[in-house]
Amino acid sequence: MDVLNGRYLRIFGLICMCAVIYNYIGVRKSFDVEKPEISLQQWWGDDDPPDDWAAYLKNTSEVIGNKLMYPDATIDDLREQLNRTLRLTEPLENSNFKNGFNTKELQKIVKYWRDKYLPRWRERELFLWQFNHFTTEIQGLRMHFLHLMVYDENKVGKHHYPVLLLHGWPSSIREFYTLIHKLHQTHLDKNSKYIFNVVVPSLPGFAWSQGTSRVGLGPVEVAVMMRNLMLRLGYNKFFIQGGDLGSLIGSHIATLFPENVYGYHSNLCTVLTGRSSMKGFFNVMFTNFFGTHGFEENIFPHMKQLKHLAEETGYYHLQATKPDTIGAVLTDNPVGLAAYILEKWSSLTNRNYKLYVNGGLNERFTLDALLDNVMIYYLTNSITTSSRIFAENFSQQQISLQMNRVPTDVPTGCARFKHDFIHFQDSQLKDKYCNLIHSTYFKEGGHFIALEMPELLHADFIEFVKKVEKFSKLI
Template sequence: MLFEILLAVVMGAIIYLFLTKKKEDKLSMGDGWWGKGQKPDSEEDVAIYPFKVETSDSEINYLHRRLDEVRFAEPLEDSRFQYGFNSNYLKKVVAYWRNQFNWKKQVEVLNKFPQFKTKIEGIDVHFLHVKPSHVPEGQSAKPLLMVHGWPGSVYEFYKIIPLLMDPGNHGLSSEHVFEIICPSIPGYGFSEAPHKQGFNSVCAARVFYKLMLRLGFQEFYTQGGDWGSLISTNLAQIAPSHVKGVHLNMATVTTLHFKQLLSITLGRYLPGLFGFEEVDVQRMFPFKTKVLYRMLAEGGYFHLHATKPDTAGCGLNDSPVGLAAYILEKFSTWTNPAFRDLEDGGLEKLSVQVPAGIASFPYEVLHMPQSWLQQKYANIVSFSYMARGGHFAAFEEPELLAEDILQFVGKVEKGNFAKKLGCGLL
């Protein structure tokens, strides 16, 4: 117990001093150019072009040859996923990929929704743009920007898109229907990677803001988890008059005040003093095991990506099997940490003033209580403890996430109506 308290205090103090040292007062939108070479003098092409996923027999044959030539490293005896992706199970994945996976069918699935590309700040940005086929009388479709995370893509949203476009036919409330825009983060999927240094979440937010304006949306909702959470948050910070609400299934703060640091040691015993619910206590304590050790066990990739991305990229780009193991491992342990024991792996800038909805899933990599998040998200209108699910919420539990998005938007819309009505009576 004493060790846990001392460790938490020391770690908290280090985090607090490091992250508060360069805190900025405001987040400016800025501008950028991420294309090759110098920015041309001519105006950027703002046209939007249809896009379809395509592959060829030569590409598939090359992949098959690489899979046939794979060399596996033997795992430790009696180990499962405790040390990463178990190569014994990886052999089964590769065998399926090589002999059973239907590429033509998968390409058809990927082309299920309309896709487009447009040039923004010098790079091609890929996005899905899906409009509902039917909007109930008296309603209009609400634009919703959905942003994926790592390791992920717009494919995370393929299950949830139909639920949000036509909720009534899926057993959900039909009070709101959505027109959905899902962009690929630059460098992910079919979006071009930046060619210059310095691209960050604020830059991505600005690119997506320009995308929404280009599509004709002056007001819209945004939703995301992982990097999508941070990008959506930054978007709400740089363009609060355009973002009607931000819904997140992974919300974090990077600066803890003294009371919050104190809650690391005392929150388990005096939860009410720190605004903790019983669920917060269950998900956070013992802090050493559920937070510190979990971040150490699952955060190695983050330090590698932040410091040596080119080194990691060389190996991952060259080896399809290595890339599969690297990504699928996260779909195992970030869906449920207990899956490690199964053989199959079963920038804090300023506060966000726009309405925020938080869906807290039980097996998310890191849980943060509402009392912590309120310092950053000043107007939390919905905070939901989800019954099940982990890091890839839209992919794992599309019905649960869709239902939470719908109820969040309902609260925001009712609040906006009340404000307008109140103004009209003055």
């Protein structure tokens, strides 16, 4: 019986191999889709769209500096909520984080939040406002962003580029703070030839960026807004770095507006197509057929990775189908909000952290940094509006654009960090990213790499910029 099973397996593998060969030789071009026509002036504001778009742009082009400070009453109210008796169910014996957030550890975090963090809130507030914060109106919505510039006297002998940093969920601009410093201060290194102007927006519906009341604001439409923001700031061409949703949005910008992008760098490159899946399955049958550059342990055994993906993406399914329900549960519920957000910072940083009683949250991050991020969601009441983009991403309108099958020639760099929840090989990525010039694998690191290991991400990004200059002849 084992012999028969082995024979059938080989026959099935041969069929798959023939399918892949046919795919490449016979019908490869039929998988490519033309770039869709996307409106650059779609209106997302609550009021009626303008009749005169030129006049609207002229009247709303102002960029305003902001420091959105919160009154003592807001912080006192949060302290009172955290001071309520918690009626949490005891965790199962030795369950650690296997069933989600360990409630004993949650009580410790709430105590720290209330007794140690909140008394220092003004200190944390100053930390959050250390950079220049701005708002401007883009397509009817108030957009919030950080903008750090290097002035003329520092440009001598340097190569000067704008960089757009795009965060994901449940993250925020806070994830990038160390990376922002490293990019902005690159010009201070006498051995570096680069200076960067850094733009870090809060995505629409996240933090201080306004959410829409209209249906249809998905990642493609957000990509248009991010590109329009960069043009508003005077950057006609720029680099992009992003992970999670920021990776998807950055990919869409590179695909839709290649003329505006020097290069696209991501720590979560994905291509979700039938052809990509076939290649992944084919690699299961013939291990490492397409090659993984010594990083096989994070892709094989394949079923182990699929099991991990299924375990850790339940939130994605919930937010892609019922974002307002989870939003209602977490609004005005700071303890629930912290548990929901921080559990993802545990499980997506390292799959083995579920075996730790505290979810490994203090292994790579400080509790202050994690609570900064939670506070941004709480103070801006953005958990519902930030979750809606998942549902929009799976709308029929968004799916019909088939963006995964629209190739781009923009120079692309993909960095894979071991403990992220999904990885794609170069052979899969090149179907979409035809100019994949930078491909790296790391034996550590997870999903929120900009906060976890900013030095490593910065170094990888700089290597990518060097390759873009070399292959694109920018200098």
